[in-house]
Amino acid sequence: MIKMQAFTKFIDENINIIKTTLNLDTTIVYREFENNEVDNVKFCVIYDSSMCKPDIISNDIIRPILNSKKISLKEDTELCKLLVKNILIVSDYKITSEVSKVIDSMLEGDAVLLVENSAEAIILEAKGYSKRSITEPASQKVVRGPREGFTEDVDTNISLLRRRLPDKNFKINLRKLGAISKTDVALCYIDGLVSPKILDEVNKRLNEIDIDGVLESNYIDELISDAPLSLFRTIGITERPDSAAAKLLEGRVIIICSGTPIVLTMPFLFIEHFQESEDYYNHFAVGTINRLLRIVGFVLSISLPAIYLAIMNYHQEMVPTNLAISMSISRSGVPFPTFFELLLYLFIFETIREATSRTPGNVGQTVAIAGALVIGQAAIMAKLVSAPVIIIVSFTLITGFLVLELKSAVIIIRVIFIFFTMILGLYGYIFTLCGLAFYLISLRSFGVPYMLDAYPIKDEDIKDTLIRAPWSFMETRPKLIGQLRMQRKYTQKNKTK
Amino acid sequence: MELYGDQTQAYWSTTNAKEVYSEKQDKIVLINFKECFQNMKQKIIIALFLIMIIIPLLSNRSYSEVEDRYLVIGAAFDFDFDKNLYNITVEVIASEDSSSDKAITKSFSGSGVSLFDAIRNVIKISGKRLFWSHMKVAIINKDLAAQSIYPIMGWINREHELRNDALILISREKTAKEIIECKPSETSIPSNVIEKMLENNKSIPKYPNIDFWEFSHDFSTSGIEPIAPAIQIIEVNGKRYPQVTGTAVFSRDVLVGFLDDTESMVLLAVRNKLRGGVLYFDKDITNLNTGLSLEIFDSSTKLKPRVEDDKVTVEIIVKSKLGIADTETTLNFQSKDVIEQIKKTSSSYIEKHIAKTVKIVQEKYKSDIFGFGKKINISFPSYWKEVASDWNENFSNLEFSVKVDAEISSTGLVSKPLKKE
Numbered sequence: 001m002i003k004m005q006a007f008t009k010f011i012d013e014n015i016n017i018i019k020t021t022l023n024l025d026t027t028i029v030y031r032e033f034e035n036n037e038v039d040n041v042k043f044c045v046i047y048d049s050s051m052c053k054p055d056i057i058s059n060d061i062i063r064p065i066l067n068s069k070k071i072s073l074k075e076d077t078e079l080c081k082l083l084v085k086n087i088l089i090v091s092d093y094k095i096t097s098e099v100s101k102v103i104d105s106m107l108e109g110d111a112v113l114l115v116e117n118s119a120e121a122i123i124l125e126a127k128g129y130s131k132r133s134i135t136e137p138a139s140q141k142v143v144r145g146p147r148e149g150f151t152e153d154v155d156t157n158i159s160l161l162r163r164r165l166p167d168k169n170f171k172i173n174l175r176k177l178g179a180i181s182k183t184d185v186a187l188c189y190i191d192g193l194v195s196p197k198i199l200d201e202v203n204k205r206l207n208e209i210d211i212d213g214v215l216e217s218n219y220i221d222e223l224i225s226d227a228p229l230s231l232f233r234t235i236g237i238t239e240r241p242d243s244a245a246a247k248l249l250e251g252r253v254i255i256i257c258s259g260t261p262i263v264l265t266m267p268f269l270f271i272e273h274f275q276e277s278e279d280y281y282n283h284f285a286v287g288t289i290n291r292l293l294r295i296v297g298f299v300l301s302i303s304l305p306a307i308y309l310a311i312m313n314y315h316q317e318m319v320p321t322n323l324a325i326s327m328s329i330s331r332s333g334v335p336f337p338t339f340f341e342l343l344l345y346l347f348i349f350e351t352i353r354e355a356t357s358r359t360p361g362n363v364g365q366t367v368a369i370a371g372a373l374v375i376g377q378a379a380i381m382a383k384l385v386s387a388p389v390i391i392i393v394s395f396t397l398i399t400g401f402l403v404l405e406l407k408s409a410v411i412i413i414r415v416i417f418i419f420f421t422m423i424l425g426l427y428g429y430i431f432t433l434c435g436l437a438f439y440l441i442s443l444r445s446f447g448v449p450y451m452l453d454a455y456p457i458k459d460e461d462i463k464d465t466l467i468r469a470p471w472s473f474m475e476t477r478p479k480l481i482g483q484l485r486m487q488r489k490y491t492q493k494n495k496t497k
Numbered sequence: 498m499e500l501y502g503d504q505t506q507a508y509w510s511t512t513n514a515k516e517v518y519s520e521k522q523d524k525i526v527l528i529n530f531k532e533c534f535q536n537m538k539q540k541i542i543i544a545l546f547l548i549m550i551i552i553p554l555l556s557n558r559s560y561s562e563v564e565d566r567y568l569v570i571g572a573a574f575d576f577d578f579d580k581n582l583y584n585i586t587v588e589v590i591a592s593e594d595s596s597s598d599k600a601i602t603k604s605f606s607g608s609g610v611s612l613f614d615a616i617r618n619v620i621k622i623s624g625k626r627l628f629w630s631h632m633k634v635a636i637i638n639k640d641l642a643a644q645s646i647y648p649i650m651g652w653i654n655r656e657h658e659l660r661n662d663a664l665i666l667i668s669r670e671k672t673a674k675e676i677i678e679c680k681p682s683e684t685s686i687p688s689n690v691i692e693k694m695l696e697n698n699k700s701i702p703k704y705p706n707i708d709f710w711e712f713s714h715d716f717s718t719s720g721i722e723p724i725a726p727a728i729q730i731i732e733v734n735g736k737r738y739p740q741v742t743g744t745a746v747f748s749r750d751v752l753v754g755f756l757d758d759t760e761s762m763v764l765l766a767v768r769n770k771l772r773g774g775v776l777y778f779d780k781d782i783t784n785l786n787t788g789l790s791l792e793i794f795d796s797s798t799k800l801k802p803r804v805e806d807d808k809v810t811v812e813i814i815v816k817s818k819l820g821i822a823d824t825e826t827t828l829n830f831q832s833k834d835v836i837e838q839i840k841k842t843s844s845s846y847i848e849k850h851i852a853k854t855v856k857i858v859q860e861k862y863k864s865d866i867f868g869f870g871k872k873i874n875i876s877f878p879s880y881w882k883e884v885a886s887d888w889n890e891n892f893s894n895l896e897f898s899v900k901v902d903a904e905i906s907s908t909g910l911v912s913k914p915l916k917k918e
Contacts, residue, residue, distance in 0.1 A: 316563050317630030317658065324568060324631050325590050325600045331564040332592040338562060425559070431551075 007119045042116040051109035053128025060089040092125035137239035145281040150261040154184045160241040181213035184258035193251040217257040231409040234445035236268035243277040251482035267445040287468035297402035306417035314425030330386040339422040345393040566628035571688025573673035576641040582608045583615040586674040629658040633692040636673040642752035661710035667745035669729040702774040703758035720870025723747045748864035763854040767867045769798040792822040800872040811897045820907035843903040865892040
């Protein structure tokens with residue numbers, strides 16, 4: 001690597017230093033100009049045309065300097081100070097003599113002003129690239145509740161949170177991650193609610209990250225997660241500012257990553273998979289029913305094919321006679337064993353799902369029709385597969401969509417369940433279920449047991465886990481995570497913790 | 498010893514059990530999150546090793562596809578006395594023959610020197626093995642039953658696939674096979690129809706509803722003898738239908754005879770199994786210038802044995818709730834006298850029939866199908882020990898009395914007789 005030169009007092013040389021560093025970059029504009037009143041005082045504004053707003057450059061930087069009557073050739077940094085104090089109309093500035101800093105901030109969208117007879121450069125805030133506007137998040141739609149979703153821009157996202165939590169204790173730590181990508185990452189928490197131990201751990205793990213680029217928050221997720229290889233994520237994700245704010249209020253830490261609307265929340269418990277923000281905006285009974293549906297849906301989507309397989313292959317005596325009769329009729333003439341049928345159809349349906357999730361609307365419809373009609377209907381007629389298998393697999397797929405975040409885990413666990421059930425029947429199913437339970441209980445998220453409150457023992461624990469209690473009953477924050485200040489109420493005097 | 502005792506005492510007195518629990522639960526335990534990468538290889542090897550051990554240990558032989566075996570829903574047991582061979586006929590769901598989703602059945606027969614041999618010989622014809630868990634009815638030939646029902650009951654109790662709630666019937670035809678093959682139409686399933694007939698015997702108590710469990714319980718309990726519903730074929734408009742009627746009476750493992758419809762009803766009443774049914778009295782019996790039929794809503798029976806001077810008597814106390822179902826002509830049931838009359842008639846009618854039937858069983862069959870002995874065993878165990886050895890002989894000389902308390906609780910939806918004022 002070429003050793004960075006230092007700035008000199010001669011502007012032409014300084015321009016040359018930047019030009020040689022960025023020698024092939026043609027988007028960089030070098031605009032040289034002089035003041036109208038005084039001769040021989042040269043200025044040069046250098047900026048990346050793709051990242052800056054031309055308005056700011058021309059109106060707020062060049063025009064004031066051109067028209068100013070105060071400018072004269074001064075010693076060293078005097079002129080720079082005068083410029084930022086009295087002439088330039090720019091919101092933020094920085095004076096520096098480090099070439100590397102100047103180049104870095106220029107590439108991030110700032111303008112650099114070089115001044116005659118000064119070994120320092122002024123970095124001026126002039127960012128002006130196009131951002132996506134705030135829209136409703138695609139993956140977490142609600143019928144009742146705010147329609148705002150996070151965007152790819154960190155500043156916009158922070159503003160969305162600030163508007164919800166205008167409190168002095170709401171802290172945001174900005175940092176950059178990625179040696180090349182230099183991604184803005186904001187660590188947010190509410191001081192006084194967050195457990196210092198957890199916060200320290202998050203900071204420690206973030207500091208250990210050493211990677212060239214962070215293009216999505218999942219990069220961070222996998223690098224700081226307790227169980228990076230696990231199918232179950234131990235760090236939560238959300239696209240909704242309201243849900244992120246709620247997590248902050250429970251004493252969690254959130255990480256906003258530039259370039260993605262997906263925000264990380266931690267520590268993350270298993271039960272949070274089933275808590276949707278809409279639960280809290282609807283009547284609590286509706287919220288509770290929906291939550292129970294999601295839990296039942298998860299259990300069904302991992303175990304339904306396995307239980308069907310067990311009954312068909314090992315425990316035909318367990319079903320009512322009429323069902324046994326219709327099952328045996330539907331199976332007659334089908335060439336494959338049941339487990340192969342199930343795996344084949346899971347494969348076909350997952351293929352259809354994957355195909356439709358990437359294709360644009362009208363093409364996606366074609367795939368769906370081909371999948372549903374041709375593969376579904378025709379396969380039964382051709383006796384390639386029995387009708388109950390299609391019903392089971394389709395229902396399994398639908399229940400799998402109840403909890404989108406668990407989808408990837410469900411797809412694989414389902415197959416593991418089928419495999420062991422094929423060998424051992426219902427015993428295999430139960431053993432696998434036990435194994436899954438042991439595994440989940442062994443997981444931790446930033447020191448907090450992953451299955452905390454997933455199996456409530458006390459009455460209090462059930463309030464925001466299996467059911468969604470009315471707000472007047474939810475007086476405490478989650479255990480361990482909100483330990484610092486368990487009571488949600490502020491006006492009333494705290495009872496004993 | 499003492500020292501240790503003291504220490505434990507001290508430990509438990511200072512630490513509350515709940516505290517220990519909460520300390521363990523509510524602690525944020527931070528582990529180095531990169532630790533999971535270490536020991537990974539070791540863990541995988543251990544996991545694979547465990548799986549390799551477990552799978553052969555738990556290997557399950559019972560894997561089979563549902564269409565690889567015939568679903569047996571009914572079976573008929575016969576005995577060929579000329580060749581000394583058991584004949585078994587099973588009704589199975591013919592899943593491969595059904596073009597639509599409607600179930601049709603077919604039957605296969607097999608014969609062999611023993612029952613199980615005969616069952617396995619069915620495969621000679623059917624090709625597939627039989628799956629017995631969904632069997633609903635077992636029909637046993639009356640000649641086979643008259644010889645001994647023991648081989649069949651023995652097999653039923655041993656076979657793990659059979660369910661104890663399958664129903665048992667005795668065929669009054671020449672063979673049991675013809676009943677299970679008696680299909681009034683192409684798509685009818687005789688086993689299902691017979692099962693429904695027995696299931697609904699609450700409304701028509703002219704035959705009992707006996708499953709394997711009850712039969713083998715009666716079979717193996719002293720003081721009560723097993724019974725089973727009897728089945729025959731009737732012809733209606735040139736078509737043959739299976740019909741359940743009457744009761745087969747057993748003495749130990751041997752069929753000794755049959756009871757007709759009315760006697761079966763009495764039998765059920767004494768066994769305290771009567772929960773419905775119809776009583777009909779004609780004009781002469783009622784003294785009300787109309788014949789009428791009463792519906793039995795509920796009935797309960799108590800057997801009260803009494804021992805006096807080494808002689809036992811059993812009192813049969815019946816309490817029935819009846820309702821007027823139909824009358825032949827106008828009946829003024831608003832009058833108290835009429836109701837009293839009906840009560841009296843029905844009480845004496847039931848009394849008379851119970852006495853008659855018990856006498857018949859005592860004299861003709863000498864088999865305690867009513868369970869008097871069981872009751873005596875409960876009330877007077879020491880007396881029972883004396884008489885248990887030749888109970889059926891004692892039973893035929895047993896003295897009994899009948900007391901019936903009939904209550905007319907309903908007259909149907911009408912409150913006034915249907916007539917012109």
